[in-house]
Amino acid sequence: MASAKFVAVICLLGLLNQLEAKISEVNVKNDDRNIILIARPFGFTRSGVIEVHIKNDKVFLPEGSPPFQQEQKSKLGFFITTAEAETQLETDLSEGSCVLENSNIDRLFTFQELDQNRNSEGSDWTFDYVNKIAPDKGGEYSLFFANCLPQAVVSFDINVALYNEGASGAKDYLSAGEAMLPTVYMVMFVLYVVSIMMWAWTMYSKRTTTLKIHYMMGVLVLCKALTVLSQSGMYHLIRTTGGPDGWNIAYYIFTFMRGTFLFVVIVLIGTGWSFIKPFLADREKKVIMVLVPLQVFANIATIILDESGPAVKGWFTWRDIFHLLDIICCCAILFPIVWSIKHLREASHTDGKSARNVVKLTLFRQFYVMVVSYIYFTRIVVYLLKSTTPYQYVWLSDAAGELATLAFYCITGYLFRPASDNPYFALEPDEIEEEDNL
Secondary structure (H helix, E strand, O other): OHHHHHHHHHHHHOOOOOOOOOEEEEEEEEEOOOEEEEEEEEEEOOOEEEEEEEEEEEEEOOOOOOOOOHHHHHHEEEEEEOHHHHHHHHHHHHOOOOHHHOOOOEEEEEHHHHHHOOEEEOOEEEEEEEEEOOHHHOEEEEEEEEEOOOOOEEEEEEEEEEEEEOOOOOEEOOOHHHOOHHHHHHHHHHHHHHHHHHHHHHHHHOOOOOOHHHHHHHHHHHHHHHHHHHHHHHHHHHHHHOOOOOHHHHHHHHHHHHHHHHHHHHHHHHHOEOOOEOOOOHHHHHHHHHHHHHHHHHHHHHHHHHHHOOOOOOHHHHHHHHHHHHHHHHHHOHHHHHHHHHHHHHHOOOOOOHHHHHHHHHHHHHHHHHHHHHHHHHHHHHHHHHHHOOHHHOHHHHHHHHHHHHHHHHHHHHHOOOOOOOOOOOOOHHHHHHHHOO
């Protein structure tokens, strides 16, 4: 069982959104898990440092257990490990051995060593630990707590700081693979601002054919621009101070708005609303009524999970559930596009409407391919890039995802731009009546 839990943790590390502070505080209360992830993967260079501060540590055994021996605390401790050690750790755990005795991990300290080196902090006793990564040991490590005492329950408060030291001794709290992210997101912000300006000019110059959906598309791009701006500011502050200092709140707000607008805009475009008809059919309204609340719920839950951290019980299970929910929502937004394609395919065989409906059909087929490609790339290809790219270049996967998103927005805007000569912008009266009866 311990083996399965550990493997699940390792496998899900690649799905984590690493927008956390690099100086983090974790409170573990009455926990009996064998393995607890304390700090998510962090890329150390040749001068990496781990600082740990612990207080309020307690160990509890069930009633009727043999008297607790101080030597048993050597079975409780902290270690760091790389993803490459996963296979061997899985084997050792399945055989019932203690992970702290595994040669494939770097053990930091045990509770026994903690007891022997306590410091007085007012009325509390604390423990401070500093570990400098050896120059030849640079890599991506995760910090874990291991409990090898059967039925033991532990509590402790831990403060962890992970950083790389520069040549001048300055602390850089960004992982080696995140070093370029402040620049990447600032460049994307500039590109989105340029896109917004071009879109605003297009709507102004074609204001007679500008529809409500065009304004919603503009708001979506604005929300995305503010999202990448807040990400740039957040990563910059994390680099210098170890924490986002409020930028994470802005990021959560704009991400929530962007996520909601993205799904609404895709669904409305997919139904042809405002472009080829001024109304929504009942089944299309039902899709929106289901998808939007689901996205709102998933976004709020993700924010809560990100703030609570992976050390919380059940964190990975809920993270996996919401990731699955996001995939389901992404698939569900395809239905309105499929319905539009089906209806246009049938209408293209009607006399007198064939040429115009063929143009509409081609457009929605292109949009369907674009949405599928966007979902596949941002949900699967980006994850594969992050999993296979060397840890120093993990930022490339983020850059690829952002460029794909920008390309999706730009191509969608081009295809559905305000223009008086687009033959799919209006339905004939009999087509409107036909759609209304669906």
